[in-house]
Amino acid sequence: MKGVALTMHALHRGEQALAEQLTVIAARHPREHEVRHVTRYLALWSNEHCRRLADTGRHHGLRLDVPSASPPGPPANDRHPAAEVFGRTPEPVPELLRDLRELHLGAVGNSLHWVMLGQAAQASKDTRLLDLVSFCHPRTLRQMHWSTTMIKNLSPQLLTAGDEQDG
Template identity: 55%
Template sequence: MNGIALTLRALHQGERDLERDLLAAAERHRTDHEFHHVAVDVARWSREHAARLADAGHHYGLDLSGPREQSAPGALSALREKAAEALGRRPETGLLLLHDLRELHLAAAGNSLHWEMVGQLGQAERDGRLLDLATSCHPQTLRQMRWTNTMIKELSPQLLGSV
């Protein structure tokens, strides 16, 4: 498999994982209405990106429309969900939210790097398909990163200072 195929496959999986993680975090923190609604909204971008990547993948001999590769649900993930259920609106949920925001930010940053690589290849190879895909999707990924970063900046002082 060539480099572009590997990158498109990794980016497609990354967008699908980010969508799943955003929706899971939105559900875990459903009592924080602002977070919940924005997370659901920006998850839609990742779903759209994955669909566009699957369409573009056909041109490069990839079938990205199959079932999502499942990463093994870790004990930490299960523990976070159970803890969030048990804690409800208690202050400790803020620490769980910060943890989720950090993980979401890192996932979006990984996708952003892949989008950058796709865009650079599109530019170097004069491949309008790749360049258009990257220039239309990458800004939304950057907005996902800015949102998580802003939330971390806003919440960290009050949540970490009150523990």
């Protein structure tokens, strides 16, 4: 079961990182209403995954941190209050796409860990672990799907903005 424990630790770290990343994205892009609202909601999912991993981990002899009920606010250096007061904000075009790309890649990494845990749960007939994977992995897949959809929807507009002026 050492491999299961290592995978659970990696997944717990990955879900914590994803929750933090989602929270930062929400704060970094306040004018993108869908991004702001959905990322906050998805951060709650990742925090719940961490809590469930910690609970299941106890049955495997692991001690994993349990996140607080609400995700932490973004680090102070990720906000741009002075720029907003003066009407100047950092250029959101590449930053938003970069953030969504990084978010997607983090969710993909977590998804692969959920797949590995699911396979181990089936092989060892660990119903507790299988229940955990069955609950959390579909949500991770939805996080991936949302980020892909947002990238598809925003890329044409954001990547071609200003091209009309150049031509």
